[in-house]
Each structure stands twice: as C-alpha cells, then as structure tokens.
Amino acid sequence: MPELPEVETIRRSLESKLLGRTIEKVYVFLERIVKKPGAGEFCRLLAGRKITSLDRRGKYLLVRLEGGYTWVVHLRMTGQLIYAPEKLKHRHLRLAFLLDNGHWLNFIDMRTFGSMYLLPDDRLDEIRGLATMGPEPLSDRFSVEEFYRRLQKRKRAVKTVLLDQMVVAGLGNIYADEALFLAGIDPRREVASLSKTEIERLHQAVVRALRQGLRNRGTTFRDYLDGAGEKGKNQYYLNVYHRSGKPCRRCGTEIVKIRVGGRGTSFCPNCQK
DNA sequence: TGTGTCACCTGAGCGC
DNA sequence: TGCGCTCAGGTGACAC
Numbered sequence: 001m002p003e004l005p006e007v008e009t010i011r012r013s014l015e016s017k018l019l020g021r022t023i024e025k026v027y028v029f030l031e032r033i034v035k036k037p038g039a040g041e042f043c044r045l046l047a048g049r050k051i052t053s054l055d056r057r058g059k060y061l062l063v064r065l066e067g068g069y070t071w072v073v074h075l076r077m078t079g080q081l082i083y084a085p086e087k088l089k090h091r092h093l094r095l096a097f098l099l100d101n102g103h104w105l106n107f108i109d110m111r112t113f114g115s116m117y118l119l120p121d122d123r124l125d126e127i128r129g130l131a132t133m134g135p136e137p138l139s140d141r142f143s144v145e146e147f148y149r150r151l152q153k154r155k156r157a158v159k160t161v162l163l164d165q166m167v168v169a170g171l172g173n174i175y176a177d178e179a180l181f182l183a184g185i186d187p188r189r190e191v192a193s194l195s196k197t198e199i200e201r202l203h204q205a206v207v208r209a210l211r212q213g214l215r216n217r218g219t220t221f222r223d224y225l226d227g228a229g230e231k232g233k234n235q236y237y238l239n240v241y242h243r244s245g246k247p248c249r250r251c252g253t254e255i256v257k258i259r260v261g262g263r264g265t266s267f268c269p270n271c272q273k
Numbered sequence: 274t275g276t277g278t279c280a281c282c283t284g285a286g287c288g289c
Numbered sequence: 290t291g292c293g294c295t296c297a298g299g300t301g302a303c304a305c
Binding site: 001059111128172263 | 296297298299300301
C-alpha cells in the first residue's frame with residue numbers, strides 16, 4: 001500500500017531516470033485508469049512532451065511536463081511504476097510509456113484502483129483529493145499548532161482522522177497505526193478527548209513514523225516496489241502493523257487487531273491508552 | 274458540514 | 290483438489 005514514504009521513494013528512484021526524457025508513445029491497456037482527460041486525449045497530449053521535474057504531494061506523484069502540463073499518478077492500493085529497458089510482460093500491466101532513450105515506464109496495477117490525470121498546471125485543483133489536501137507532514141507547514149487546529153474540529157476516532165488526507169497528507173493504514181503506537185494513544189480514542197500534550201506527542205510520532213519509513217525505503221508486504229522494482233525494508237521495523245498476535249516490542253503484551261472506522265487496526269492494549 | 278457506509282477490484286488464505 | 294467465502298484498503302459517491 002503506497003503511502004507517503006513509498007511514493008517519495010518511488011519519486012526519488014525515478015527522478016534521475018526520467019528528468020529530461022521525452023515521452024515518445026503511450027499505450028493504455030485499461031482505459032478506466034485514466035480519469036482526465038479521456039484515454040485517447042491522454043495519449044495524444046502526453047506523447048512528445050519532455051519531463052521537467054518529478055514532485056510529490058501526499059500520495060500523488062506529479063510529473064511536470066513542458067508546455068505547462070502535469071501528469072498526475074495515484075497508485076492507490078497496488079499500483080507500481082517500474083522503469084525498465086523493456087515493456088514488461090506482466091498480466092497486470094495497465095499502461096506503458098516509451099521514452100526517447102528506448103526505455104519504458106511500466107504501470108502495473110493488480111487491483112486496478114490506480115488513477116492518472118493529465119491537466120494544465122492551472123487546472124490541477126480539478127483533482128479534488130489534491131485540491132483539499134492537508135499539509136505535508138515532513139514540511140515546515142506541518143506545525144503542532146496547525147495539527148492541533150485541524151484536529152480540534154473533529155469528533156471521530158483519532159485513527160480515522162489520521163487517515164483523512166484533509167487533516168494531514170500521505171498517511172495510510174500502516175503509518176497511522178505506527179504513529180499511534182509511538183505516541184502511546186489508543187486508536188479508538190475520540191480526537192476531542194486528546195489533551196494538548198497528547199496531540200503534541202502524536203504530531204511528533206507522525207513525523208517519526210514517516211521518516212523511519214522513508215529511511216527504510218518504504219514498507220513491502222506484497223505489492224509495493226520502488227521505481228527500480230526493489231522492495232522496501234520498513235516491514236522489519238514496524239511495531240504494530242501486521243503484527244497482531246505477536247508480542248509488543250516494548251512491553252511483551254500481545255498486539256491485537258480490531259476495526260476502527262472500517263479499517264483493520266493493530267495496537268498494543270498496554271502501551272496505548 | 275460532518276459522519277458513516279458502500280463500491281470499486283483481484284488475489285491470498287482459509288474452511289469444508 | 291476445488292469451490293466459495295472473507296479479507297486486504299484509498300478514495301469518491303452517496304445518504305443521513
């Protein structure tokens with residue numbers, strides 16, 4: 001599940017390979033991946049454009065192009081962008097992009113939830129998820145005061161609120177669970193019940209969990225691979241996610257798995273109050 | 274406006 | 290061995 005650290009790792013691994021390259025030809029094998037414009041227009045507009053930079057916003061990858069266009073990619077659950085010398089022979093290959101050096105950027109997506117957009121730079125706010133997105137948690141804009149202000153308005157369980165991209169960008173199930181463990185907060189707690197000190201602790205924990213994920217080049221349980229097709233290593237360092245039934249690394253209590261807001265949620269009932 | 278629920282989708286894992 | 294069921298989860302759409 002690509003969250004902020006995974007998407008940023010993909011961005012970094014692709015940056016040197018794609019910068020300055022021109023997209024020669026686009027092949028769409030599953031049209032519904034392309035949300036805006038239609039698949040035909042997407043291919044026509046993208047072909048012949050040079051890539052000027054690679055950015056990221058939350059879980060979105062933003063490929064900036066010459067001529068004032070941005071190609072936006074969201075990998076959702078199982079999307080992968082793999083740079084390779086050939087078009088990969090993979091049953092879940094959904095799009096393929098031929099570059100001017102003869103190499104290919106392959107978009108593989110088993111569950112086909114991934115999405116792509118190609119829009120003029122001044123129309124990127126047509127992508128609702130991008131337009132309403134909260135602050136980048138690894139930027140200066142993500143201050144304790146800002147976090148506190150955004151949380152104050154909410155009444156739901158803290159785990160559910162952490163997954164809301166309007167509150168903070170880029171968190172998904174893995175890093176929300178890990179941040180709550182680091183902060184020692186029960187994921188079922190109503191946000192309104194958190195003290196200022198607990199919110200400060202959570203703010204710090206979000207940053208710590210994401211930085212660790214980034215340092216370890218992402219978390220791979222099944223599908224996530226970086227732009228070179230390499231797995232991440234963060235799964236070996238997780239405290240709670242995917243560890244239900246195992247002893248807590250801190251106190252030895254069994255990690256339990258429950259559902260919060262419809263999401264599988266792992267936590268330590270002793271360390272998280 | 275805020276919140277909860279469902280659909281989208283495919284493969285793995287499990288019980289029978 | 291094969292079948293059917295459940296689960297995994299990011300996000301948009303929809304109902305209340």
